Amino acid sequence: MIKLYEQVTHNGKTYEPNEEIDAKEISQKEAERLVNLEVAFFVGKITEDVELNEKEEIQDDQEDIVEEFEEEISDEEYQSLYKQLDNAFNAEPLQKFAKEHGVDWEGNKKENVIEAIILQDKVEQILAEKE
Incomplete structure (x- = not known):
């Protein structure tokens, strides 16, 4: 489960600051992405699926996208x-x-x-x- 710092629109639904989004509404990868973007944070127990190296891979992918964009x-x-x-x-x-x-x-x-x-x-x- 994640809790939002700010208003976020995800899959056509708008969530308000301090609102919690549970695993039924968002995948683990999507939750990690919102946390990496610093618009949310994990609440409660973090499962073993959320490993530091996975977060680093997501961040690396985002940096690659930005670099490609800057070049093109x-x-x-x-x-x-x-x-x-x-x-x-x-x-x-x-x-x-x-x-x-x-x-x-x-x-x-x-x-x-x-x-x-x-x-x-x-x-x-x-x-x-x-x-």
């Missing part, structure tokens, strides 16, 4: 993609389409969703929904 896209291109998405969609439809295309994000702000779409290389698919 310039700041100008990022800003251009950001503006396109921001101008094309209001927050709710953007979140809906992002979820349909498998985009995973943290937080409930539109900017969090846009950043995740860009980082996960889903801009073209999401913009195609506007047409």
Whole structure:
């Protein structure tokens, strides 16, 4: 079980700060991810499945994604993609389409969703929904 530091939207449901999410609502890997992002912390007994090296692997994977992104896209291109998405969609439809295309994000702000779409290389698919 985890407890949230801040508001989080996960699988289309919004959880408020101090709310607890149990194992029925979230997988162990998803819980670890939220803890690694420092938006939640584990409550109660931590099972043997949660080992330090697994957490380090998740963090390494996230760093690899950031490095790949930094190599592939310039700041100008990022800003251009950001503006396109921001101008094309209001927050709710953007979140809906992002979820349909498998985009995973943290937080409930539109900017969090846009950043995740860009980082996960889903801009073209999401913009195609506007047409």
